[in-house]
Amino acid sequence: MSQQVIGFHYTLKDKEGNLIDTSVESSPLLYLEGSGQIIPGLEKEITPLNVGDKKDIEVKAADAYGEVIEDLRITVQKSQFPADKDLQIGDQFQVNEEENAPIFTVIEIEGENIHIDGNHPMAGHDLFFEVEVTEKRAATPEEVSHGHAHGEGGHQH
Numbered sequence: 554m555s556q557q558v559i560g561f562h563y564t565l566k567d568k569e570g571n572l573i574d575t576s577v578e579s580s581p582l583l584y585l586e587g588s589g590q591i592i593p594g595l596e597k598e599i600t601p602l603n604v605g606d607k608k609d610i611e612v613k614a615a616d617a618y619g620e621v622i623e624d625l626r627i628t629v630q631k632s633q634f635p636a637d638k639d640l641q642i643g644d645q646f647q648v649n650e651e652e653n654a655p656i657f658t659v660i661e662i663e664g665e666n667i668h669i670d671g672n673h674p675m676a677g678h679d680l681f682f683e684v685e686v687t688e689k690r691a692a693t694p695e696e697v698s699h700g701h702a703h704g705e706g707g708h709q710h
């Protein structure tokens with residue numbers, strides 16, 4: 554069978570039931586099957602569903618944004634930053650120019666010690682999705698060659 558493009562609405566909550574994100578106020582999200590556009594734990598559950606199906610899906614951290622990597626929580630010295638930099642908790646920066654270099658967030662400032670964390674903000678979190686499938690269709694040859702879904706909610710060129 555050819556690859557499919559699947560559209561769905563989602564509401565994402567954390568373990569405590571707090572709303573993290575939802576597509577309901579905007580367009581459904583579109584993905585090309587097997588292209589890694591959405592987290593693997595979610596794709597595995599959505600792909601077999603039919604249009605109109607709703608499902609509650611729990612995705613463990615390991616199948617979402619990964620477990621927290623302690624080695625990415627490090628302490629650096631304030632002197633390693635530009636002297637005119639007014640560091641604030643929540644500031645984000647890349648340590649080098651590589652495209653996939655982790656983005657670090659300043660999590661604590663203790664005098665000269667700056668604690669930074671390069672984990673994804675959602676790392677270590679189990680995610681709770683409510684999804685509703687809105688669309689399923691065969692991918693176009695163009696989508697297959699680009700490796701992503703096109704159209705509203707998908708990749709816009």
Ligand code: ZN
Binds near residue numbers: 701708
């Ligand atoms: Zn494209």
